[in-house]
Amino acid sequence: MNLRHTAFSAVFGAIAATLADRWGRGLAQGAGAILTLHHVRPRGEGGFRPNGLLEITPGFLDMTLRLIRAEGYDLVSLDEALVRLSAPRKGRFFVALTFDDGYSDNVEQAWPVLAKHGAPWTLFVTTGFADRTARLWWLELEEAIRVLPAVALALPDGPFSARAGSDAEKQQAFDRLYWRLRKQPEAILLAAISDLAAQAGIDAAALVERECLPWETLRALAGAPGVTIGAHTLSHPMLAKHDAAFARREIVEGKARLEAELGIPVRHFAYPVGDPTSAGPREFALVREAGFASAVTTRPGHLFAGHAAHPHALPRVSLNGLHQSEAAVRALLSGLPFLLWNRGRRLSVG
Incomplete structure (x- = not known):
């Protein structure tokens, strides 16, 4: 919290x-x-x-x-x-x-x-x-970070990296990346989360079908x-x-x-x-x-x-x-x- x-x-x-x-x-x-x-x-x-x-x-x-x-x-x-x-x-x-x-x-x-x-x-x-x-991009982000042991992305305003081994590390990585992406144009946010979801093997369409x-x-x-x-x-x-x-x-x-x-x-x-x-x-x-x-x-x-x-x-x-x-x-x-x-x-x- x-x-x-x-x-x-x-x-x-x-x-x-x-x-x-x-x-x-x-x-x-x-x-x-x-x-x-x-x-x-x-x-x-x-x-x-x-x-x-x-x-x-x-x-x-x-x-x-x-x-x-x-x-x-x-x-x-x-x-x-x-x-x-x-x-x-x-x-x-x-x-x-x-x-x-x-x-x-x-x-x-x-x-x-x-x-x-x-x-x-x-x-x-x-x-x-x-x-x-x-796309439920906020859920894609959650599911990708849940799977990955570390987060690494190349963003237009510089690289992003974070450890994501424990639940606490995953929460911190999510919060940092979420609010950083929210400040960007939406196209950048969507592209970055697509990249991360691909790294984690997350099927974006399947999430929407499920939810x-x-x-x-x-x-x-x-x-x-x-x-x-x-x-x-x-x-x-x-x-x-x-x-x-x-x-x-x-x-x-x-x-x-x-x-x-x-x-x-x-x-x-x-x-x-x-x-x-x-x-x-x-x-x-x-x-x-x-x-x-x-x-x-x-x-x-x-x-x-x-x-x-x-x-x-x-x-x-x-x-x-x-x-x-x-x-x-x-x-x-x-x-x-x-x-x-x-x-x-x-x-x-x-």
Whole structure:
């Protein structure tokens, strides 16, 4: 666990110890929150799990939904969330659930839990994952480092090398390389990880086949009660790293492809990666022009009245696999960690 996650753990513990999640609600809770989830599945084995923050267990999801209901909060769809932003219901805090990318475990593991609690949810689908043409490059990186005893790459900004014998060394190698590549143009990131995957004998297409929902299942899912399908581009690029024509194509054609394949209107969008280096004002405008009713980022925060004027730059709250505890959920739903993280700002739309 890196320093950022260690700090969040300390904040969650302090909020729980002081019961601030109860007496501090009025300070930071706002109208509602949109939760971000990726994988829902039993906990994997092994000490090297660099993408572990992207997966929670079905039991933790069940506990989270029970807590939301017990607190008297409303579980709503994204459509209803937009309505409530425009016409708030005093004293009725709401929570919307969103799942990014289109993973098979969302149907196999998460949906039964969601149905048990009558919880509506939105699945943001990258069409290239359903087509088996896009790449889960963060998983390729993990799997390659898991296999290799050492990492060596020639990068445009200089060579990279790291030992990867123990789990701790593998984690350190992953963190160093991941963040170094995230600073590069996406073409360099993809080429470097392709090189590393080839060294390790990793089949990128097989990873997508293993992890992601096929079109047949998505067609069956479309129109199911409580399920909303949203768009997540054609190939999951960090849009802000590309020119406007490329970004527009990913947004517009991703929407059109989903609507053609599933036979339903697609009203909501999620920005891949979704932080300020991946989605900003240009992307917000492109998504609005494409006709989406809303779009969600991964900028951390709750929803406030001011977000009604910025429905294409909505913040979310990550249900993080590194913090699977009741104390963490209570803290996240209080909004207090984001009051601190955002230094008192309620809106982050620039």
